[in-house]
Amino acid sequence: MPLKNEFRDVVVEMLQRAATTLPKDIVDAIERSRKRERNKIATVQFDCMLKNLELARKLGVPICQDTGIPIFFVKLGSELDLGFDLVRALSDAIKRAARAVPLRQNAVDPLTGKKSNAGQPIVHIDLIRGKHLQIDILIKGAGSENWSRLYMLRPTDGQAAIKRAVLFAVAESGGKPCPPTIVGVGVGGSADVACLLAKRALLRPLGTSNRDRGLADLELRLADAANEFGIGPMGLGGRTTVLGVHVEKAACHMASLPVAINFQCWAARRASARLVDDRLVVEVP
Amino acid sequence: MIFVPHATKLRPPLDERQIKRLRVGDFVSISERIITARDKAYARALESLRSGKRLPLDLRGAAIYHCGPLAMKTRGGWQVLSAGPTTSARLDSMQAEFVELTGVRALIGKGGVGEDVASELRRLGCIYLAFTGGAGVLAARAIKGVEKMLWQDLGTAEAIWVLRVRDFGPLVVAVDLHGGNIYLR
Structure with a gap:
């Protein structure tokens, strides 16, 4: 030791x-997203992010x-x-x-x-x-943390309610958590555990999907749906609103369905x- | 290099005629001077102005930057290391009154302001400019010096920084005086 x-x-x-x-998976995702954008304002936002990363690295400052x-x-x-x-x-x-x-x-x-x-x-x-x-x-x-959400849903409403909660949180936050974000989602456990799962989900590198096939599928569908909003980088419009959605789950009381959401800004x-x-x-x- | 087509160069103090020309989606850069203010500075400024006191600096026509810089004290003064924008909407409850009482003509921040605040800004002849959140070093590179810092007792992040800038941007006009609001598109 x-x-x-x-x-x-x-x-x-x-x-x-x-x-x-920033870790390589994040930089790669930003570069890929930039290529997909078709409007000038969105590409300029990505160019600013990438230029900023280059300067920060070169000068060794935050x-x-x-x-x-x-x-x-x-x-x-x-x-x-x-x-x-x-x-x-x-x-x-x-x-x-x-x-x-x-x-x-x-x-x-x-x-x-x-x-x-x-x-x-x-x-x-x-x-x-x-x-x-x-x-x-x-x-x-704080910019991204301030858009954290905890919903105690009705268990009978199931996956559809989970999806609605996540997409509502993305739409509600708009450009404020510095999109494109990574959306961490914690399902189940208890109120406190769901929040921790949501945050822990942000540690997972982009491009790795959940080992649970059901959750992996949910992650992809949520990411696609979130990107359909057109919120875009910094909320100024564009195709990339999220870089990824990461979902983690834990067993919970049969009468509960806690869903917590934690946003990570693009500077992950x-x-x-x-x-x-x-x-x-x-x-x- | 970041290629930005036709960026309008602004030099505060600004008048209504200059900002009326700008439309949502236009690119802008600012030279000369920007002044930071966020939560605590807004609150203190309003407290003074409401009681009829003057602020320690004239903000008529100024460009206010929602920012809490990360800076290092050097022998000659302060060096700003990273100074990207903070979430403007956090100041929404104070925004219109602040602009009205100070005569500010441009707010710079990220994430936009609420719809009601946007219409108030229009009425008061003030535009909202968006800068890329998180791009702190890019912003700091356009800061050529610190003219002065006021209300340092609020802490360096919450104090008012009067910054000398050259080609600060690229900024995007996000709320204009003609009913345009990029966040509602």
Whole structure:
């Protein structure tokens, strides 16, 4: 297991990488979408996105001024002996990255609006068997997060209601969550679990569909239907409103049908690292 | 390079005649000066103006940018690193009154404003220009300097930044003075 400082520095590198570059699957999807557009305003939006990515990478500065709030997903082997406080190490990494990258101070008290880090960082820990460790980070801006939705549907309304809920959320948000978005959908579980599933769905690279064939089919049909809206990049009109729809599900009470929706803006900033031979190694997606 | 056909160059302060020529879907770029304002700056400005006080700067004819920049303090002042637009609709409840009391002629942001706000803007002779959300570095490249920062106590993201710009854009006219609203097409 790496030492605390080593671990912290790898997380700083992850935050740096996530804030300044996008994973290849996202860039590829933006480039493909640009080719499909037929109107000048839409192609100019995509050109601006791509030019911006090139500049951010070259200058090593954040793609977007909203450097978001980092959300950590940790898979922690229950037999792994860390030897340090994981959450404190993540918190130290954010502090370092805030100066080094730099990141904008976004965390405030929800009532007073004053700068605060109480309750931060946001860390979701999954205990898994063995000695493995994997860390995934989403850098989540407010523009897309603000359009999150939770619907408690009637179970008898089934798939048709799920589709209506997702498409309604896409139509309602229009150009505001910085489309083309990735739409994360969590179905089932409970109110809290559905929200987490929706967010976790955003970690999945574009172009990978759900292993469940029913869900994979639902994902494709939702994406096609969303793109029919013509909302387009930044809501200015065009063929690409979503880059993808990712659906995850969990069993739930027979009298419930929770559906949560979480939007990821086109600047889908994420990073992953996992333990390889006792070293935390950043994956370059 | 981003090829934009026939971008109209604007240099604030703007008058009604200049912005009346613009139509939804036109490309625009701004040189000289833009001024940032978002949630807290809007609220404080309105509080002052309602009680008859003057703002510390004259906003007549100005282009207001909905933005909370990411900037770094340097020896000579501030360097803006990333400064894309924020969601304009968050300010919708204050938008019309802000424009009316300040005399602003252009709002720059992303995602548009509500339909009712769009008609108010038209009545007040103010256009809405869309800039690509997330394109923070592209925006920062057109910022040539920071003239001043006001209300820094609101925090650097919420403060008012008076920015010197050259060819800031490409911006798309999203709400014009002739009933056009790109978000309703």
